[in-house]
Structures are given as structure tokens and as C-alpha cells.
Amino acid sequence: MPPAAAATIGSDWWSGYADPLLPALIDEALARNLDLQSATATLARARALRDVAAAGQGPSLGSGASAGRSRSNDRSANSLRVGLDASWEADLFGAAAAATAAAQADADAAAATLQATRLAVAAETGLAYLQWQGARAQQGVAAASLASQQQTLDLVQVRQRAGLIGGLELEQVSSGLEQARARVSALQHTQAQAEHALALLLGRPPAALADRLAKAPRRPAAAPALPTLPQPADLLQRRWDLQAAERRIAAQLASLQQREAERRPRFTISGNLALQAATLSALGGSGALVAGLAAAIDWTLFDGGAGQARVAAQQAALDGARIDWQAAVLAALRDVEDALSSLATSQQRVDALQRASTAADEALRLARLSYNAGLSDFLTLLDSERSALSAADAWASARTDLASSHVRLYKALGGGWTADPTSTGIRP
Numbered sequence: 372m373p374p375a376a377a378a379t380i381g382s383d384w385w386s387g388y389a390d391p392l393l394p395a396l397i398d399e400a401l402a403r404n405l406d407l408q409s410a411t412a413t414l415a416r417a418r419a420l421r422d423v424a425a426a427g428q429g430p431s432l433g434s435g436a437s438a439g440r441s442r443s444n445d446r447s448a449n450s451l452r453v454g455l456d457a458s459w460e461a462d463l464f465g466a467a468a469a470a471t472a473a474a475q476a477d478a479d480a481a482a483a484t485l486q487a488t489r490l491a492v493a494a495e496t497g498l499a500y501l502q503w504q505g506a507r508a509q510q511g512v513a514a515a516s517l518a519s520q521q522q523t524l525d526l527v528q529v530r531q532r533a534g535l536i537g538g539l540e541l542e543q544v545s546s547g548l549e550q551a552r553a554r555v556s557a558l559q560h561t562q563a564q565a566e567h568a569l570a571l572l573l574g575r576p577p578a579a580l581a582d583r584l585a586k587a588p589r590r591p592a593a594a595p596a597l598p599t600l601p602q603p604a605d606l607l608q609r610r611w612d613l614q615a616a617e618r619r620i621a622a623q624l625a626s627l628q629q630r631e632a633e634r635r636p637r638f639t640i641s642g643n644l645a646l647q648a649a650t651l652s653a654l655g656g657s658g659a660l661v662a663g664l665a666a667a668i669d670w671t672l673f674d675g676g677a678g679q680a681r682v683a684a685q686q687a688a689l690d691g692a693r694i695d696w697q698a699a700v701l702a703a704l705r706d707v708e709d710a711l712s713s714l715a716t717s718q719q720r721v722d723a724l725q726r727a728s729t730a731a732d733e734a735l736r737l738a739r740l741s742y743n744a745g746l747s748d749f750l751t752l753l754d755s756e757r758s759a760l761s762a763a764d765a766w767a768s769a770r771t772d773l774a775s776s777h778v779r780l781y782k783a784l785g786g787g788w789t790a791d792p793t794s795t796g797i798r799p
Contacts, residue, residue: 384781384786385397385493385497385778388497388774388777390500390587390588391588392500392583392584392586392587392588393497393500396496396500396569396573397493397496397497399573400492400493400496400572400573400574401489401492401493403573403574403575404492404572404573404574405574406488406492407485407488407489407492408574410481410484410485410488411485413481413484413485414478414481414482414484414485416481417474417477417478417480417481417482418478418481420474420477420478421471421474421475421477421478423474424467424470424471424473424474424475425471425474427467427470427471428462428467428468428471429459430457430458430459431457431458431459432455432456432457433455433456433457434454434455434456435452435453435454435456436452436453436454437450437451437452438450438451438452450647451647452645452646452647453645453646454643454644454645454646454647454661455643455644455645456641456642456643457641457642457643458639458640458641458642459639459640459641460637460638460639460640461638461639461640463635463636463638464632464635464636465628465632466629466632466633466635469625469626469628469629469632470625470626470629472621472625472628473621473622473623473625473626473629474622476618476619476621476622476625477618477619477622479614479618479621480615480616480618480619480622481615483611483612483614483615483618484611484612484615486611487610487611487612487615490611490782490785490786491782492572493786494778494779494781494782494786495572496569496572496573497778498775498778498779499565499568499569499572500565500569501771501774501775501778502565502568502771502775503562503565503566503569503584504587504771505767505768505770505771506558506561506562506565507562507587507589508589508767508770508771509558509764509767509768510555510558510559510562511589511767512760512763512764512767513551513554513555513558513760513764514555515763516551516554516756516759516760516763517548517551517552517554517555519735519756519759520544520547520548520551520756521548523544523547523739523752523753523756524541524544524545524548526742526743527541527544527749528541543749543750543753544749544753547753547756547757551760566578566580566581566584569584607700607703609784609785610703610784610785611785612699612703613696613699613700613703616692616695616696616699617696619692619695619696620689620692620693620696622692623685623688623689623691623692624689626685626688626689627682627685627686627688627689630678630681630682630685631682633678633681634671634678634679634682635670636668636669636670637668637669637670638666638667638668639666639667639668639669640664640665640666640667641664641665641666641667642662642663642664642665643661643662643663644660644661644662645660645661645662646659646660646661647659647661703783706779706782706783707780707783707784709779709783710776710779710780710782710783711780713772713776713779714773714776714777714780717769717772717773717776718773720769720772720773721766721769721770721773724762724765724766724769725766727762727765727766728759728762728763728765728766730762731755731758731759731761731762731763732759732762732763734755734758734759735752735755735756735758735759737755738751738752738754738755738756739752739755
């Protein structure tokens with residue numbers, strides 16, 4: 372594991388990459404991403420359902436008015452009524468309180484999921500941009516190699532016209548030149564795919580970012596210093612997906628308590644206060660006032676085992692939520708270890724490939740001088756060109772992998788965070 376630096380994870384960790392375009396892209400993704408908007412709507416729904424459950428614990432009060440006319444044995448009668456009706460169910464065994472607790476836990480889980488989505492959007496946007504930059508850097512390497520091989524082809528053609536070499540060398544260099552062209556085309560497609568993925572993350576059409584990306588700096592993204600690594604126990608509090616899984620357990624547990632309480636008696640009190648008379652003017656009379664109060668107990672003595680089955684089903688749902696949490700914890704620990712391992716090996720790979728690329732460039736320079744002087748054959752020059760291209764391409768790819776490994780580590784550690792999982796105005 373690489374040593375941890377003194378840096379901490381801020382809410383804008385992507386600013387450490389020293390690329391002015393990257394923060395702007397991530398901020399726009401956090402404002403426009405459609406998955407993030409969907410998660411925000413899910414949170415709003417969960418909070419509304421929580422309010423519905425909480426309202427069910429209090430008394431209800433309603434008002435109404437009615438007018439009727441009846442006829443019997445050639446006699447007609449009018450009936451006018453205006454009144455208030457109230458009811459309240461005593462939560463003796465905690466069913467309503469458990470329903471409210473379950474709804475609150477669902478809302479907390481939705482809030483944590485929203486923050487996990489924000490972190491994922493920021494990380495995926497950073498990865499897509501780095502991949503686009505990496506494809507552009509590799510394309511630049513391939514274009515330089517194409518130009519170099521074109522020069523070689525020109526040289527071979529001169530030597531062939533002078534009768535110094537045969538047609539085999541010409542065909543070999545022509546084959547290498549066409550392969551280099553194919554490599555450039557493939558990298559252009561890879562770059563376009565990364566651009567389209569980035570546009571989708573920003574909630575825009577595929578080609579909407581072409582002008583902005585054309586102004587992106589061409590220097591490789593500088594990886595920031597590593598953050599202080601938390602202990603595994605601290606990771607459980609940093610990862611929003613783990614907090615969401617924990618709140619889902621709480622929701623299932625509260626629902627289990629609700630199902631158990633629903634099998635017990637229900638006690639309801641209801642009352643009404645109304646004015647009732649045959650005519651509109653009589654509603655204000657002293658005899659028009661009607662009041663009533665009632666109490667009821669409702670207890671299902673036999674339901675064929677349906678109540679017990681609902682309890683068993685909810686217990687199974689609770690067990691499943693606990694298993695999901697355990698799986699999420701193991702996956703989180705794996706993400707951190709994978710990111711740390713990738714960082715360690717990527718840095719070593721970048722350093723080694725940089726040295727290899729420098730050596731390959733020098734070998735190509737010497738091979739070209741030797742070939743021009745007639746001291747070496749064409750195969751030596753061709754192998755040197757291939758080695759230089761391969762080393763430069765691998766070095767550019769390794770730099771992209773290194774920067775991407777930092778992003779994955781920030782994502783695995785939970786990104787920048789706050790202790791309030793219900794807040795929706797913070798960055799991941």
C-alpha cells in the first residue's frame with residue numbers, strides 16, 4: 372500500500388487534478404445529470420410518504436354537509452345536515468409509530484442514495500474526461516508515429532529508385548504505415564466514445580461538448596496527493612451506499628414491528644357534532660344540535676394464518692436487507708483495496724514506461740542514422756519504429772490509468788462527505 376499523505380478528502384476533490392475544465396464539467400454534471408434528478412425525485416417521494424405515515428398517528432377531523440328529500444305514503448320530508456366528524460385510533464401496540472419509523476428510514480436511505488449517486492456521477496464524469504484525454508494523448512502519439520513512418524517510406528522509395536533495395540522493404544514499410552493509419556482511426560473512435568459518454572453524464576446530446584473539449588489543455592492530468600486513508604470501521608460511516616443499506620435494514624425492522632403490532636387489537640374513538648333539521652332556517656334552532664361519541668375495538672381472531680405469513684415474509688425481507696448490507700461492506704472494502712493496489716502498480720508502470728519510451732526514442736534515432744549510413748538493414752529500423760510507438764503508447768495509457776486510479780480511490784473512500792445523510796445541498 373502506498374503511504375498516505377496528509378491531505379484530506381474535500382468536497383471538491385476533483386480540483387486537485389490541476390485541469391480547469393474538469394471542475395466545470397463535474398459541476399455541470401451534478402446540476403444536469405438525469406440519474407441524479409431521478410434520485411432527487413425518489414427522495415422527495417420518500418419524504419412525502421414519511422409525512423403521510425406521520426400524519427396517520429394523529430386524529431383526523433372532517434367536515435361535511437348534506438341535503439336530502441324522501442317520500443313515503445304521499446308524504447315528503449326534507450333533511451339538512453352540517454357537521455364535523457372526528458376519529459382517532461389509539462396506537463396501543465405501536466403499529467402507527469413503527470410505520471412512521473419505517474417511512475423515515477426509507478427517506479434516510481433515499482437521501483443517502485442521492486449522495487451516493489452524486490459521488491458516482493462526479494467520479495464517472497472525471498473518469499470519462501480522463502479517458503477522453505488519454506485517447507487524445509494516444510492519438511497524438513499515433514499521429515507522430517504516422518508522420519515518422521511516412522518519412523521512412525519516403526526514404527525507402529528514394530533508395531529503391533536508386534536500386535539499393537528491393538520491393539520487399541517497400542511493402543514492409545507500407546504495411547506499417549497503413550497499420551499506423553488504422554491505429555489513428557481506432558483512437559479517434561475511442562475518443563469519440565469517451566466524448567459521448569461524458570455528454571450523457573452531463574445530460575446533453577452526444578456531440579454537444581465538441582467545442583468545449585477542443586479547448587481542453589493538452590498536458591496530462593496531474594494526479595493529486597493521496598488522502599489520509601480511514602480505518603475500515605470509519606469507511607462504514609463514509610460510504611453513502613453503506614449508510615443507505617444500513618437505513619434499509621432499519622426500515623425493514625420497523626416494518627416487521629408494524630406487522631407484529633397489526634395482529635393485535637385496534638382501539639378507535641370517533642365522534643361527530645352536527646346541525647340537523649328539515650329546513651335551512653331550522654338549522655339555527657336549539658333542537659338542531661346533534662352530537663355523538665363512539666368507541667370500537669377491532670381484533671381479528673382468525674385469518675387463516677395470513678397475519679403470521681405477513682410477519683414471516685417481513686422477517687425474510689429483514690434477513691435479505693442484512694445480507695445485502697454485508698455484501699455491500701465487503702464490496703466497499705474490495706473497492707478500496709483494488710484502488711490502492713492499482714495506484715501502487717500504476718505509478719511503478721508509469722515510471723518504467725517513461726524510461727522505456729525515452730530509451731526507445733533514442734534507439735530509433737540511432738537506428739535511423741545507422742540505416743541512412745548503410746550500416747544496418749531495414750528490419751532494424753522497422754523494429755525500432757515499432758518499439759518506439761509501442762513504448763510511447765503504453766506510457767500515455769499508463770498515465771491515464773494512474774489518474775483514473777486516483778478517482779476510483781476517492782470514490783471508494785466515499786469522496787468528500789458530511790455527517791448529515793439527509794442533506795441534499797452538499798457535494799459528494
